[in-house]
Amino acid sequence: MHKSADVIIVGSGIGGLTVGALLQQQGISTLVFEQNSVPGGSCSSFSRNGYRFDAGASVFYGFGDDLSSGTLNLHTRIFRKLGIDVKTVHDPVQIHYHLPGGFALPAHYSRKLFLDSLQDRFPHEGEGIKKFYDELEAVYDILSSLPAGSLEDLMHLAQVGLTYPGKTFTLAMKTFRSMGKTARKYISDEELLRFIDIESYSWALQNALSTPLVNAGICLADRHHGGINYPVGGSGVIAEGLVRGIEKYGGTVRYRSEVVEILVEGGSAHGVKLANGECCYADVVVSNATVWDTFNRLVPDPRYHVAEEKFQRAPSWFQLYLGVDGSVIPEGFHVHHVLVEDWKRYDQTGGTIYFSAPTLLDPSLAPSGKHIVHLFVTAETSEWESFEKSNGQYLKAKEAFARTVIARTEKILPGLADSIELQVFATPSTHERYLNRYKGSYGPLLWPGQNVLQKPQNLTRVKNLLAVGDSTFPGQGVIAVTYSGVSCASYIARQMGKPLAYL
Numbered sequence: 001m002h003k004s005a006d007v008i009i010v011g012s013g014i015g016g017l018t019v020g021a022l023l024q025q026q027g028i029s030t031l032v033f034e035q036n037s038v039p040g041g042s043c044s045s046f047s048r049n050g051y052r053f054d055a056g057a058s059v060f061y062g063f064g065d066d067l068s069s070g071t072l073n074l075h076t077r078i079f080r081k082l083g084i085d086v087k088t089v090h091d092p093v094q095i096h097y098h099l100p101g102g103f104a105l106p107a108h109y110s111r112k113l114f115l116d117s118l119q120d121r122f123p124h125e126g127e128g129i130k131k132f133y134d135e136l137e138a139v140y141d142i143l144s145s146l147p148a149g150s151l152e153d154l155m156h157l158a159q160v161g162l163t164y165p166g167k168t169f170t171l172a173m174k175t176f177r178s179m180g181k182t183a184r185k186y187i188s189d190e191e192l193l194r195f196i197d198i199e200s201y202s203w204a205l206q207n208a209l210s211t212p213l214v215n216a217g218i219c220l221a222d223r224h225h226g227g228i229n230y231p232v233g234g235s236g237v238i239a240e241g242l243v244r245g246i247e248k249y250g251g252t253v254r255y256r257s258e259v260v261e262i263l264v265e266g267g268s269a270h271g272v273k274l275a276n277g278e279c280c281y282a283d284v285v286v287s288n289a290t291v292w293d294t295f296n297r298l299v300p301d302p303r304y305h306v307a308e309e310k311f312q313r314a315p316s317w318f319q320l321y322l323g324v325d326g327s328v329i330p331e332g333f334h335v336h337h338v339l340v341e342d343w344k345r346y347d348q349t350g351g352t353i354y355f356s357a358p359t360l361l362d363p364s365l366a367p368s369g370k371h372i373v374h375l376f377v378t379a380e381t382s383e384w385e386s387f388e389k390s391n392g393q394y395l396k397a398k399e400a401f402a403r404t405v406i407a408r409t410e411k412i413l414p415g416l417a418d419s420i421e422l423q424v425f426a427t428p429s430t431h432e433r434y435l436n437r438y439k440g441s442y443g444p445l446l447w448p449g450q451n452v453l454q455k456p457q458n459l460t461r462v463k464n465l466l467a468v469g470d471s472t473f474p475g476q477g478v479i480a481v482t483y484s485g486v487s488c489a490s491y492i493a494r495q496m497g498k499p500l501a502y503l
């Protein structure tokens with residue numbers, strides 16, 4: 001069996017590409033297979049009629065400089081290491097929340113401005129607000145001073161544990177705590193606790209009680225340090241930059257190449273089979289597919305089957321990519337918004353509307369005088385399976401559902417429906433197909449009460465098969481899967497005798 005590369009990577013999501021770029025630069029050859037014709041998966045871009053849309057992600061952490069974000073600025077560190085230039089533009093507000101009862105609050109980059117606005121709204125909870133957000137800051141202070149590495153790499157653990165014994169111990173203790181329980185130590189106002197729920201739900205798709213304090217400490221503190229920065233050219237620029245890194249050091253990304261099987265013999269992975277029947281071999285295979293796709297589809301041996309209910313399956317999405325006349329966006333409008341009309345429904349399917357207008361940061365993404373409005377709500381594949389495509393029923397259902405989301409969004413953007421010049425809709429079925437993800441899911445979540453360390457790490461039960469991406473620790477989000485990529489690459493590089501220097 002001729003070896004095609006040292007490491008084969010299934011999928012060019014940000015997790016897979018991070019592994020490929022870091023290993024390739026270290027002299028470990030990599031070959032990435034991507035079923036689509038572009039890299040990036042949920043963090044890719046696509047173009048239509050002069051608009052360049054973000055397929056999914058558009059709120060980005062990890063581009064801060066060293067002083068402002070410690071070691072959490074992984075994108076900055078990786079691109080600097082690879083010698084690849086990715087320009088970004090600073091976003092002064094992470095999310096502008098529009099909540100029931102006319103409660104609206106932008107989460108400003110300035111921590112003081114954010115806390116002052118929240119304390120103005122809940123003066124009786126002023127002290128509790130400070131103490132709660134200080135707890136997140138304490139987690140941030142620890143995490144931003146530790147180097148990124150694999151929790152399965154004993155050398156890394158020993159190095160971190162010996163260099164930072166106090167911080168390591170404190171962090172380990174904090175992994176047992178949830179964001180919601182911590183909030184309830186200091187805060188009792190029900191509306192404020194619901195605000196804290198939406199602060200976690202907006203990126204974790206879980207309420208605060210189900211969200212680990214450690215994850216919250218990254219997202220809700222780093223927004224005030226490294227901040228939110230948008231890549232000029234759109235989300236796909238991150239993936240394209242990583243591909244340039246892989247190719248610069250001699251690696252290969254093969255597009256339109258779906259892996260249909262991970263070849264396992266005697267409990268050890270040694271290659272992949274593509275949809276065209278071609279087999280390619282390597283010492284190690286890394287899967288960037290979800291845990292369910294990897295073990296219930298790509299690895300055919302039923303002994304490795306992973307039950308859906310082992311994790312809480314996050315829903316999928318219904319997305320609207322709109323090209324609109326620029327006049328609909330008022331002066332001073334923020335880029336990212338979250339709209340909740342009814343607290344009883346915010347965590348139900350379709351209950352919360354997410355909204356981004358990235359052209360406010362990068363006008364080059366749309367024709368002159370136009371803007372992009374990207375709206376999405378949670379949705380399930382099961383809601384879309386019964387519609388017949390051949391007789392136009394599916395298309396009609398898509399348009400009807402999209403109209404309801406647009407009408408709801410008019411609350412924060414009056415005149416939206418009449419301003420639309422181009423519209424593209426994606427159902428959960430689109431999501432399932434485009435990302436090759438089980439039920440188009442946002443990925444596996446921890447069950448309430450589970451410790452963040454119970455999220456799968458990179459090693460799997462199959463020897464020489466590792467996993468990367470949002471099925472692995474620490475979870476969903478572009479910066480999170482980048483961490484998972486760094487940890488996976490670090491582990492492999494150490495095993496191959498070419499350990500990576502800390503970023």
Ligand SMILES: Cc1cc2nc3c(=O)[nH]c(=O)nc-3n(C[C@H](O)[C@H](O)[C@H](O)COP(=O)(O)OP(=O)(O)OC[C@H]3O[C@@H](n4cnc5c(N)ncnc54)[C@H](O)[C@@H]3O)c2cc1C
Binds near residue numbers: 010013014015289317
């Ligand atoms: C609508 C939406 C909005 C989001 N917004 C944000 C945001 O604002 N900020 C943020 O940080 N995160 C956001 N996220 C989450 C973030 O985008 C994801 O968590 C992250 O990008 C997932 O990366 P990944 O490496 O796990 O792989 P994915 O993005 O899932 O990519 C996997 C890749 O592997 C390919 N693939 C899969 N199976 C195969 C196979 N068998 N053969 C070949 N190729 C295969 C797929 O085609 C895909 O390209 C959002 C996600 C969605 C869906």
